[in-house]
Amino acid sequence: MTFVDRYPNAARVAKANLIVAFAALGIGGLFGTVQALHRTDVFRGFITSVQYYDVLTGHGVLLALVFTTFFLAGIYTWGVTRTLEREPENLTFTWSWFWMMTIGTVMAAVAILGGLVPGSSISAAVLYTFYPPLQGHPLFYIGATLLVVGSWLAGWDWFKSYWSWRAEHPDESIPLQTYMTLFTMLMWYLSSIGIALEMVVLLIPWSLGFVQNIDPILPRTLFWYTGHAIVYFWLLPAYFVWYSILPKLSGGRLFSDALTRIVFIFFLLLSTPIGFHHQYADPEIAIGYKMWAVVATLFIVLPSLITAFTVISSMEHGARQRGGSGYFSWMGALPWNRPAFVGCALAGIMFAAGGFSGIINASLNIDMLIHNTIWVPGHFHLTVGTAVALTFMAVTYWLLPQLTGRELKYNKMALAQPYTWFIGMTLMSNAMHREGLAGVPRRTAEPEYTGFAYEAPFGTMAEMKWQIAIGGVILFVSLVMFFVVIVASWRNGEKSGTIDDYLPPALSGPEQSPKILDNMKLWMGIAILLCILAYTLPLAEMVMDGLFYPGAPPSPV
Amino acid sequence: MHIHRFEKIWIGLSLFLIACFIGIVMYGFAVLDLKVPGIEESETVDPLTLHETEFAMPGTRQVGDNKYEVYMVARQFLFMPGTGQPLVLPEGAEVKFHVTSPDVLHGLHLAGTNVNVTVVPGQVSKFTTRFSEPGEYGMICHEYCGPAHHTMEGLIKVVPKSEFDSQYLVDASR
């Protein structure tokens, strides 16, 4: 008797979301490998350099918007259902948000993939950031908007479940997995306003031709209002796994429920008002806002550092319960032969490295060293590309059996898969960081120029390009391994009545967490205030000189 | 609320670390003069009428003793000046750049240096730099700007003061 037996409706919803998530992961991942081979000039036979930008748009949108959002929806549906012990309140509503998100995704995908079809008039090679005046087909903008609005409805669904539960449990603390879900969504509601306004007020009318010229700074600033916080929309579900599931996978229990809540409060408060740190090199943001951004961004490192301690101590608890000892050798007692554990642990290790390069990016002037170089993708392939993606893949090994009632198949391949990912990403990302220090740009089909040569600060250009290409291929192999395991397990895994779905309570539990941590209205109120303080003036200045002025004409791609 | 003693130590260490980072950044900014573009109040310009501004004659002008200004236009898919003919500048002089675009977002990165700026239609990107030694610097557009983005490059050639003369200056009186 496991989750799918107790909550068959929620299980179906979770599975549907995972199917779309994994479809996006597969196509997006394939595109990434094509890119790695193309831009390193190891193999340019799959696509032309012009098509590279269609492929890159697909890679970014499918992985960083679609895979992430749908996986979040799947795992949060599971977490809310099991901790509140209730199926979704209204299944029609639930399926409606799923289909809205899916139809939006298909529309955007058609627009992007249309660019690869010779002779097609539909294309959207605008990249994941879609900065105007570069202009894609309206289907792209409308589709992406439907995906975002659908995610709002998904959050509403979880709040509805919470309110029904709350009516029956007036004095209890919010169960931790539901707490993390609700706080993620509060953060997302506040932060996605930027991109929603950008789409609905500016880009959709403009792409449909109601407006000709467009002033790029307002859409760009609205994008980055959302664009930093969105990385926490990706990261918080991974933290959800590391806080509520990884301790058990390690053989232990979560060290502190209270600190988990505090960390999520930090992210609610600070994720959005720091978006200017993506615009350090821009002329339109005054230095005062950039100064605020660097201080506040460096403060948001704190909840991640706290997470490191709480999660590692929970793993240490498991290691010592398994008989481990010493200052460092306890790590050897962890279950390095269990796929779900290994993926999460390696993801965490990689996040430690990605955190460092992120701290560099945040630091105002040193950002000039690496802004828009390939160092930046080097950074985010460690964070969203591994900490998030590998955690999602790894937890699926533990979660899928609960959704299907079938045990995992090909356990050896499942175990090898995260190690393979780790090796591939180590090769690719370290080379991306070093190439970035040499000045090699990101987002380009051919980084070799005719008039000058790069000077590599560590290593040689040749060895770095080969590491990117080989790393990219190894990542693809890892992805294939993941799909083999998941497809086989989903369809042919052995049916079992004893699926492991047990999660022990925290060592220091919610009874010891101050009630004020559960006061969503208080924290949301402060979060809204911080956003108003950070963004009202700069946005007002941009709007006041004309919503679309000074404007440049559209540049269709 | 139970926070273990060790975790309290760690939070203290983390806050100290964050303070170090902020301190280092501010020191670099204020004392070592390591700055970012756009410190001066931002200036807008109409991308459709650049021909009525200084950007109509892109290039270098001398504005003081050892001080120069460069007006540069970044467009799909070249830098004016910089592409085709290198932009020649004197060593040791203070050079202030004004950069804009008539079409889409571009980037300007001098490979191997800390000169890094976004170029935005409707805005003038301003920054000052000094080339202490002669040499050559590749100009890269690193903000995706369309299908031939990867071909957009230029070159800055820094020559000894003695070699820099009026042939490299724009005659703004014309």
Added chain:
Amino acid sequence: MSDSASPASDPHASDEPVMEQEGIVENISLDDFNPTGTLAVAGMYFLLLLVLYVLLYFVEFAGRDVNIIG
């Protein structure tokens, strides 16, 4: 409230739930647990971050001779 679904751990029956997973040889309660290993690992990370940041900032970044100075 349901963070534990196993019949082996009824939080109202005893002070600490007993974990019966394979590989676990002893149950450690909150009072008995001091994360010395975590402090050691985190301490190493702290030093690494500080040293790498200083190196990257003062050597790699400030060491370049063409900068934006204003």
